[in-house]
Amino acid sequence: MADKKKKKKRGGAKRKMTVEQITAHKSVAEWVSLGHSLKPSTAPLVNDVVVDVHDDDFGLLPNSTTNFLEKFKFEFHSHSISSDGFLSPSKLVERAHRNGVKVLSLTDHDTLSGIPEALKAAQKFGIKIIPGVEISTIFSPREEQQQPGLEEPVHILAYYSTCGPTKPDVFEKFLSNIRDGRYLRARNMLSKLNKLKLPVRWEQVTRIAGAGVAPGRLHVARAMVEAGYVENLKQAFSRYLHDGGPAYSKGSEPSVEDALQMICESGGVSVLAHPWALKNPVPIIRRLKDAGLHGIEVYRSDGKLAVFSDLADAYDLVKLGGSDFHGRGGHGESDMGSVNLPIVAVHEFLKMARPIWCASIKNSLEEYTEDPSPSKLEWIMKFGKIKVPNGGCSNNAELVELCLSSWFTKEERQNLVFDALKLKLSKVSFGAKEDIQVPMEI
Known part of the structure; x- marks a missing residue:
């Protein structure tokens, strides 16, 4: 009983x-x-x-x-073969769907190239996509604090509206410079491995990375496994490729302050990735907050980390988290959607992010009305399609209203700024309406 x-x-x-x-x-x-x-x-x-x-x-x-x-599952940190993941963006979305994820951010290293494919796949499964990128940066102590070992790599997650970053050419150039540095960095790692009597061929690394993908440490580690120098990826990192390891090398990463400024100017939201991996998290978080950081990862698949939750509270930062899924397999990797991210935390993130994204889209649309060039329209509407009614849209004003209702909530559309913006947009030709390319959401 x-x-x-x-x-x-x-x-x-x-x-x-x-x-x-x-x-x-x-x-x-x-x-x-x-x-x-x-x-x-x-x-x-x-x-x-x-x-x-x-x-x-x-x-x-x-x-x-x-x-x-x-x-209601969320995934705010994941990677595809567009950087160092093992799955294509579409396969990543399929896995997210299989795991019950409803909101997914693809955050490949230093590239947005996988987002269009992810968005296309997400439409099939009804998954919300937040375009993201994980930016590689370097944190350096101030001149008066110069001490050996204080400089360390820091990764910043940037989240955007579905229209992507404003100033797209400038932002892409910023990321391109980092990717170029990754090629030099990989060659330097191979040179160091060669001196350690562990020769790895460049062709092997680039084959593993894939066409057009800037090679990273994971690609070098996979080449080492293939060559038989180490038993697994974990061993490659722990013995040779970890930060400061015998085969470690820096690339041409920007300062973390420069990255935060770029994210801010391009209409993004910045979140510090895996702060538990930092050697000196407290001074770094303090300085990043002053430089414009919006949030930090606090939640993992094993729960909320109290120390970083307390730091988020202390510095008024939003709390986020994700699996950092790469698809490499094995018991050591958290699966898609495995982080129990409270809906209240997502709500707090969106309360901070939505005004930034809305302002970003408004700025892009304003620029387009002043100079309605095809290239600007292509960028604004590059991520996904909207379903135009079977009867089509009778005029530009109706099409504009359809677009805006897919980007903004009713409350956001009530802003008086929209009245003037809609009037301007209704006078601009969008081209063939049956082929209109517009974002599904922001």
């Missing part, structure tokens, strides 16, 4: 959603499902409050109110 009572207690009614969670879910769901709203009469009740969830293409409709939150 006692055992039955214990079992009943352990498997009792699940905790109801708090008012804070309801508010967060309502806001996040509206953002996820722009253009796919349900009628109010069909919205479910949670704790006697109408929760305005959206159509089940996004998998948001719960079977019951008890498992409502469990179905």
Whole structure:
């Protein structure tokens, strides 16, 4: 009898959603499902409050109110073969879908090249894509603090609206310089390995990396495994390629302050990646906050790291997290969607990010109205398509309204700035309307 009572207690009614969670879910769901709203009469009740969830293409409709939150998975840190991952962007999206992920950010190292393919695949599965990039930088101590060992690599995650960065040419040049440095860095690593009597061929590394992909340490490590110099990737890093290791080499990474400035000027949101890997996290986080950092990774698959959560609170930074999935396999890697990221944390991230993304899109559209060049339109509308009604759009104003309703929430569109912007856009020709390329969301 006692055992039955214990079992009943352990498997009792699940905790109801708090008012804070309801508010967060309502806001996040509206953002996820722009253009796919349900009628109010069909919205479910949670704790006697109408929760305005959206159509089940996004998998948001719960079977019951008890498992409502469990179905909403986020993945804010992942990699594809466009940098050092093992899966193509489309295969990465398929895996995310299989794991129940509803919001996915592809954050390849120093490139946005995989985003279009990821967006195309995501439309099939109804997954929300946040275009992202993980930027390689260097943190250097100030001149008065110069000490050996204080300089270290720092990775910054940048998240963008679906229209991508503003000033795209400048931003791409910034990333291109980093990628060029990765080629030089890889050659230097091979030179050091050669001196250690572990010759690895350049052709082998570039083959593993793939055409047009700047090689990184992981590609060198895979070549070492193939050549039989080490048993696995972990051994390659622990013996030779770790920061400061005998075969380690720096590239042409920008200072972390320069990267943060570039992210800010291009309409992005910056988050410090895996701060637990830093040698001196506290002084770095303090300086990065002064330089414009928006958030830090706090959540991992093994839970929230209290020390970094406290640092986020101390420096007023948003808390995020992701699996850092590469698809290399093995028990040591966290899978897609394995990080239990609370919806309240996502809500706080979006409250900070959405105004930045909205301003970025407005600026891009304003620039387009002043100089409606095909190249500007191509960049603004490069990530994904919108479904134009079968009857088409009768005029530019109707098409503009369709576009804006897919980018912005109703509340955001009520801003008076939009009235003037819509008027300007309605007078600009978008070309063939049946082939219009516009972002699905921001």
